[in-house]
Structure formats: structure tokens, C-alpha cells
Amino acid sequence: MLRASLSPVLSGRKEQQAISTVISSKDILGADGPLAARLEGFTPRRAQQEMAERIEQALADYSAFIAESGTGTGKTFAYLVPALLSGRKILISTGTRHLQDQLYHRDLPLVRDALAVPVSTALLKGRSNYLCRYRLDSLETDGRLAGRRDQSNLVRIREWGGHTRRGDIAEMNAIPEDSDLWPRVTSTADNCLGSSCAHYDECFVNRARREALAADVVVVNHHLFFADLALREEGFGQLLPGVEAVIFDEAHQLPEVASNFLGISLSSHQLVSLCRDSIAEDLKEHSGVAGLPAAAQALEKAVADFRLAFGVEPRRDAWDKLENAKAVHAALAEVKTRLTNLSAALDQAAGKGQGLANGARRASDLLDRLLMISESTPADYVAWFETTARSFMLYLTPLDIAASFRSHTGNGKKAWIFTSATLAVKKSFVHFQARLGLEDAETGQWDSPFDYAQQTLLYIPPGLPVPSAPDYTDRVIDAALPVLQASRGRAFILFTSHRALKAAAARLRDALDFPLLVQGDAPRSELLRRFRDLGNAVLLGTSSFWEGVDVRGEALSCVIIDKLPFASPDDPVLQARAAAMEQAGRSPFADYQLPEAVITLKQGVGRLIRDESDHGVLMLCDPRLLSKGYGKTFLASLPPMPLTRTLQDVVAFFARDNSTRQEAREASPA
The missing domain is CATH 1.10.275 (Fumarase C; Chain B, domain 1)
Structure with missing residues (x-):
């Protein structure tokens, strides 16, 4: 049996490589595999198995592979299984530090333990995420603190610094991550003293780097990856040349992050x-x-x-x-x-x-x-x-990072894997490939396994003016209020600008019968905690809530998006890129602005259905979806949702969903 062959703890990487040549990732992710046996609630998915098989091949061939994997396909396990069985030194880069922590502390140990393979792992962040003993001493000596709270928090940091092994400030939940103290007790590439520091031998950053050099699998984030690739300031100088494969999760963020750091x-x-x-x-x-x-x-x-x-x-x-x-x-x-x-x-x-x-x-x-x-x-x-x-x-x-990025990915014998739920536009990867110079990469796309025809309803309200109308946001709120009543709150309203968010918040504070949470009133993590706990809240957010937010269950049953997320025409980078594209005989709108907006919209839409038991309404308010030819590109890139323009259908959907859930609750044992 497969499980029996994997159950002994292997003694080394060579034996691991031998096993991986006999047992495929597809088998491991199957009904008789170790994940099904070890993980409660694990469900074999054909899309996950196929994706893992393609990644396994790319790792073996040292090739580039781009994979779009819809919500619910299990893309994390689809790349972790072949990565851990490959016998190669792997670097995994995620979109945010939060996802980095989740991958390292939760998903990676789960898969490693289920496979029973002796893979060593390390977590590496930018230096500003680690306590600096020198700067802590300097701050205590300097003594210039704003008030008693900072003094009290400094005592906590000193106490924690005395027993922490990693020095990762994410361990200190008692002090907000946006506290003014953190920049004063962490270092940057600018102010680090390097080997001249009295604390050099016990430096947390150096310890993390040493562990990363020795590990089989290292987890970083995109900002750290590109900061070092461009500036050589974060310690990859020794690490990256020895890596045999790089896997980017949330790869849709790469072009923008790379642009920032390659400048x-x-x-x-x-x-x-x-x-x-x-x-x-x-x-x-x-x-x-x-x-x-x-x-x-x-x-x-x-x-x-x-x-x-x-x-x-x-x-x-x-x-x-x-x-x-x-x-x-x-x-x-x-x-x-x-x-x-x-x-x-x-x-x-x-x-x-x-x-x-x-x-x-x-x-x-x-x-x-x-x-x-x-x-x-x-x-x-x-x-x-x-x-x-x-x-x-x-x-x-x-203006264009393709040549620069291509020079890095083509340097040395490495496999390059790019995965996200949102990379393709109308089933095509051409835009993503062109931005990163990956025209020769293999591609694969797997749709979400969720039943959108039964679980969702797409509502495009009639009668709204064009988004440039001065009263557009007011009209959006007028259209949203009856939907919020039908959904009994439980909604995200996502905006493309802070100005629209503020205007909507002013309207809704007096007009809403449900708790209102507004981006900026508290840290994002706190707003999400309140949203989940309240169960009937309405949360207003801009760009930071369009992605990386996972709310499952009844608490989020409606997502309302005010307009198509085209970048501001006044954006200086967009203007310069558009001018360069026009000079080259290309269409800035068709080749850049439209595909970028489609990918962003797909991220926002992805907040609605996060689980096979989720149900909800997606309300897209922009009339251009139906009045402009490019609206078809947006709609063709979304999951297959039934579309209505009638409010009564929305009311009926929520009434039916509420009735079904009530019956399920009554039927379940007490």
C-alpha cells in the first residue's frame, strides 16, 4: 500500500528522491494517499492532482510553469507535495507576511508530517521583521519615548527579547504591528552595523539566514525576494544561487512588486x-x-x-x-x-x-x-x-521589467513555478507572460470546483449612471441598500477609491440597520475579527480588502463592487507606460489597462465563495459591464454565475438560502 511505503521516517534526502521517483504526487493526493489518511476533512480533487503532476514535471525538468488554480482547488498542497518529494532545494515566495506565516507554521508542517519525509524548513523575512539588540539597547539608553504606553511596551519587548529564539516581531501580539516602537528596535539595510556590531554573533537576522542556507525548503515573501534580487541587501547573495526551484504563490502580485524593487x-x-x-x-x-x-x-x-x-x-x-x-x-x-x-x-x-x-x-x-x-x-x-x-x-x-526579470529566471539551472487564483484573462496567460518575460513558459488552468450555478447569483442593477457621474456613489448606495436588507448585512462593499469609500460611509452610518465597519477605523486584522464575530456586519474597504481576505460561512454572503477596477488615468506610471506602448504601436487599453483590471476584479470576486458550503450574491454596479464591448472580457473571466438585473431575484435567492440553512440547523443534532 502507498501509505505503508511512506510511513517509515526516511533517513536522508537520497532515499526521499528514490521514493519520489516511484510514487507520484497525483497518487499521494488521491483517495488512498497519506494526506487522505492523515488529514481530517481532506477531499481528493482531480484539479489538484493534475496541477501537482504538472508541477512535479516542471521541477524534474527545471522548466518554467504558470498555473491558475481557482478557489477551492487546493493549490497550496498541489505545489507542496511535489516540492517536498522532489529532493531539491526549494524557495517558496508568498504574497504577504501573513500568508508566509500561514504557509510555514500550518500548511508546510501538515504536508511534511503526512508524507513522513525528513525535509528541513526555514522561514526568512526582511530584517525589519526581527528584533535588533543593538537598536533596543540604544533606545533604552536614549530614553526618548512618547509616553507611558511606549515605556511599558519597551519593557515587554526587552522581556520577550530575553527568551525568544527567532526574534520575529510577529510573535509579539500584545504590541500592534503598526506601533511606532517597532522601527526603533529593528534595523534596516541602511542602519545595520554588520560584523562590527557587538551583537553580531547573536543577531536574529543572521540566525535566520544561517537556518535558510541549511534548509531544504525556505519560505520568503515577494518583497524580500525582489529587495535582495535588486539590491542585494537581505542576505540572498548566498542563498539564491544554491536553490534549485522557486515557487511563487499569489504570483499575480509579482509584476507590481518587481517594478518597485527593480527601480x-x-x-x-x-x-x-x-x-x-x-x-x-x-x-x-x-x-x-x-x-x-x-x-x-x-x-x-x-x-x-x-x-x-x-x-x-x-x-x-x-x-x-x-x-x-x-x-x-x-x-x-x-x-x-x-x-x-x-x-x-x-x-x-x-x-x-x-x-x-x-x-x-x-x-x-x-x-x-x-x-x-x-x-x-x-x-x-x-x-x-x-x-x-x-x-x-x-x-x-x-516601464518594462520583462527583460530584467527574464535575465534572472534564465540564470542558472532552476525550475520556476508561478501560481495564483487570478493570472488568466479569458483563459489566456498572454498578459501575465508578457509582463514578466515568460513567453516560453508552459501554462495550465484549473477552474474552481465550487458549483457557482447553485451557490451564487450575479446581480447587475439597472438604471445606474456612468461611473464618472458626480452622484455615482450615492446611486450605488441607493441600489445597494435593498440588497443589504435582503442579505441581512453580512456583506463586503469594495471600492476602487478612498474618496468613494468615505462618501459611502457617510451615507451608510445613518441608513444602515446593521453594524458598519470601515477601513481605516481599525487595523485590517481587527476589522476582520469583528466582522466574523458580529455575523451581520457590513464592511467597507478599498484595495487591501480585494485580496488576501478569507471569510468563510454565513458571515460573508454578499460582495458589492462599486465599479470596474481600472487604474486611475492620472497614475504617473500608467501614463508613462501608456505613452511608451503607443509609441511602439500597441494599445495601452487592450494590452495593459483592461487585463490588469480583469485580474483585479477576479481578486475582489474571489472573496465571496471560499468554501463548498458558501452561498452568496455578487453585485457588480458598473453599467459598462453590459454597455461596453470590453464588458464581455470581464464577464468571460469570472466564474459561471447566473446573471440577473432584477432585485426580486436577489431577495428570492437570500430567502431560499436562509430557509435552507435554517432547515439544516434544525436537522443537525443538538
Whole structure:
């Protein structure tokens, strides 16, 4: 029997490789396999078995394979099983740190234990996720804390730091992840002292890297992967060359993440941190360089003035739109001067201590970035900026990353696996392949096993104006209110802009009979916890709620999307890419904007049905789905849902669903 052949714990990777050549992943995921025997509730799925078989082949051939796997197919096990049996050193990259933790702490051990294979695993995050003992000591010595809460939390961090093995700040649930303390007790590539640090031998980042080098399977996230690929700053320099296969989960995020990291960025936070660290190191080392603290203070003031020169309201625009903005350019010139002065002072002081030498390197690097973004933009890049209430970011972003990404994936003998629930547009992977230079990769698509014809209803309300109408959001809420009454709350309303979300929230606070949860009122994790616990809430969200959110059961029975998620036409990167595509004789809309919007919509729609027992209504409010020719592309890319334009059908669906659930509850044993 298959189970019997896998039950002994293997003594090494060679034996594991031998077993994997005899027993296929398809068999292991079958009804008689070890997963069915060991995991309660495991159900064999043909799509999962077929996908695993294709990935198994790609791993054996060191080839590239792209797989779209609909919700419920079990894609995680479909790549974990062949990965663990392959005998190869595997790197798995996920979309977020949350998914990274879930994969490492839950899914990976489940599969490894069920297969009884001796695969060693490691979790590796960016350095800002690990406690830095040096910066913790410095903060305690410095003593500048905002209030008693920070003082109390610092004591907790010190106590935890004394017994934690990993130093991963995700272990500290008692302190919010957005606390101002975390950046002060973790390090960045800029402020790390490296081998000169007194805590180098017990450094949590170094320990995590050593474990990753020794492990058979390493779990990272996309941001970490590309940060190191582009900047060589996160410790992959030794790890990646030895990896034999890279598996990307949530691969639809890769083009955007890669664009960010294969370019250049500079933030006000980096400049201000340099100023404050320079003053602290000067006090510590007694550099004796006259004017160093004053140079740092002058730069910090210039950074604040530069932000003010952009105006009070947040902005996002191309750098060349500022040609006539005299105040911005004058403030920029002051930042350059002050950064140059601080760089010179730090160069003088560098010999007095490692912290000051590190500051000199940082200042030089930041000055180079500033000059490149503001003065010498390459033809195939776009320089742009983004401001918030108190900060700014400057960017230099490549218009096309395909050649760069292709050069990395084609370097060395590796298998490359890309998987997500949303990669294809009308059954085609052409758009995703073109963005990453993967035209030669094999592809496979497996639809969700859920019965959308019975479990769902797609409602496109009649009579709504075009989305550009000034009263559009009000009209959407007018159409949504009777649907929310029929669903008895239990809904997500997903918006394409924060402005629409705020307008809808103002309307719904007085008009709704159910609890209202609004993005921004609390951290996302807390809003989701409340949503699940309340059972009849309505949650309003923008982009961060369109994906990576898993609410199963009756609590989420309706998803309402205000409009098709086309990127803002004012987006500077979109404008630059569109101009380049037009110059090359291509259609920016058909070749870029439309497929991107389709993939985003598929993510939002995917929130509705997460389990085979889920039922719900999807309400798409945008009339362009039926009035424009491209609406057919959106509809053809969605699961096969029955479509109605009649509110009575929605009311009847919920009435029927409520009755069915009530009968099920009454029939179940007490």
C-alpha cells in the first residue's frame, strides 16, 4: 500500500528522491494517499492532482510553469507535495507576511508530517521583521519615548527579547504591528552595523539566514525576494544561487512588486532617520567634528520644508509635472545642499566609529538616489513622487521589467513555478507572460470546483449612471441598500477609491440597520475579527480588502463592487507606460489597462465563495459591464454565475438560502 511505503521516517534526502521517483504526487493526493489518511476533512480533487503532476514535471525538468488554480482547488498542497518529494532545494515566495506565516507554521508542517519525509524548513523575512539588540539597547539608553504606553511596551519587548529564539516581531501580539516602537528596535539595510556590531554573533537576522542556507525548503515573501534580487541587501547573495526551484504563490502580485524593487526609491523617512541616527552616533562616539549635529538638524528641516512645498493635500504625479513649480525646486535644491553637507561631515567622522562610518555610506547612497531621480531619468524609466500628510516618496520606476526579470529566471539551472487564483484573462496567460518575460513558459488552468450555478447569483442593477457621474456613489448606495436588507448585512462593499469609500460611509452610518465597519477605523486584522464575530456586519474597504481576505460561512454572503477596477488615468506610471506602448504601436487599453483590471476584479470576486458550503450574491454596479464591448472580457473571466438585473431575484435567492440553512440547523443534532 502507498501509505505503508511512506510511513517509515526516511533517513536522508537520497532515499526521499528514490521514493519520489516511484510514487507520484497525483497518487499521494488521491483517495488512498497519506494526506487522505492523515488529514481530517481532506477531499481528493482531480484539479489538484493534475496541477501537482504538472508541477512535479516542471521541477524534474527545471522548466518554467504558470498555473491558475481557482478557489477551492487546493493549490497550496498541489505545489507542496511535489516540492517536498522532489529532493531539491526549494524557495517558496508568498504574497504577504501573513500568508508566509500561514504557509510555514500550518500548511508546510501538515504536508511534511503526512508524507513522513525528513525535509528541513526555514522561514526568512526582511530584517525589519526581527528584533535588533543593538537598536533596543540604544533606545533604552536614549530614553526618548512618547509616553507611558511606549515605556511599558519597551519593557515587554526587552522581556520577550530575553527568551525568544527567532526574534520575529510577529510573535509579539500584545504590541500592534503598526506601533511606532517597532522601527526603533529593528534595523534596516541602511542602519545595520554588520560584523562590527557587538551583537553580531547573536543577531536574529543572521540566525535566520544561517537556518535558510541549511534548509531544504525556505519560505520568503515577494518583497524580500525582489529587495535582495535588486539590491542585494537581505542576505540572498548566498542563498539564491544554491536553490534549485522557486515557487511563487499569489504570483499575480509579482509584476507590481518587481517594478518597485527593480527601480529606485527615496523617502523622507530614510532622510530623517539618517539625521537622527547621525546625531545619536555623534553623541555616542564623541566624533569632535564641528557642525555635524547642526548639519543633521539642517537637513531634517530641509526635508520638512520640501514636503510642505508640495502643498497640503496628498499628491501623486510624474516628476516632470513639476517643471514650473519653483517652490518645490527651491526646496529640493536646499535638500541636496544640506544632504551634501551632512555627507561631508560624516565622511570626516567615519573613522571615529562604525555607526558614523555607516552613516557616511548611507548619506552618499541617498544623495546618489536623489540626484538620479531628480536629474538624470533614463529613457525607459519614469520619475514620480507621492506625498502623504507628513511624508514623501520619490521613485524611479522601470516601464518594462520583462527583460530584467527574464535575465534572472534564465540564470542558472532552476525550475520556476508561478501560481495564483487570478493570472488568466479569458483563459489566456498572454498578459501575465508578457509582463514578466515568460513567453516560453508552459501554462495550465484549473477552474474552481465550487458549483457557482447553485451557490451564487450575479446581480447587475439597472438604471445606474456612468461611473464618472458626480452622484455615482450615492446611486450605488441607493441600489445597494435593498440588497443589504435582503442579505441581512453580512456583506463586503469594495471600492476602487478612498474618496468613494468615505462618501459611502457617510451615507451608510445613518441608513444602515446593521453594524458598519470601515477601513481605516481599525487595523485590517481587527476589522476582520469583528466582522466574523458580529455575523451581520457590513464592511467597507478599498484595495487591501480585494485580496488576501478569507471569510468563510454565513458571515460573508454578499460582495458589492462599486465599479470596474481600472487604474486611475492620472497614475504617473500608467501614463508613462501608456505613452511608451503607443509609441511602439500597441494599445495601452487592450494590452495593459483592461487585463490588469480583469485580474483585479477576479481578486475582489474571489472573496465571496471560499468554501463548498458558501452561498452568496455578487453585485457588480458598473453599467459598462453590459454597455461596453470590453464588458464581455470581464464577464468571460469570472466564474459561471447566473446573471440577473432584477432585485426580486436577489431577495428570492437570500430567502431560499436562509430557509435552507435554517432547515439544516434544525436537522443537525443538538
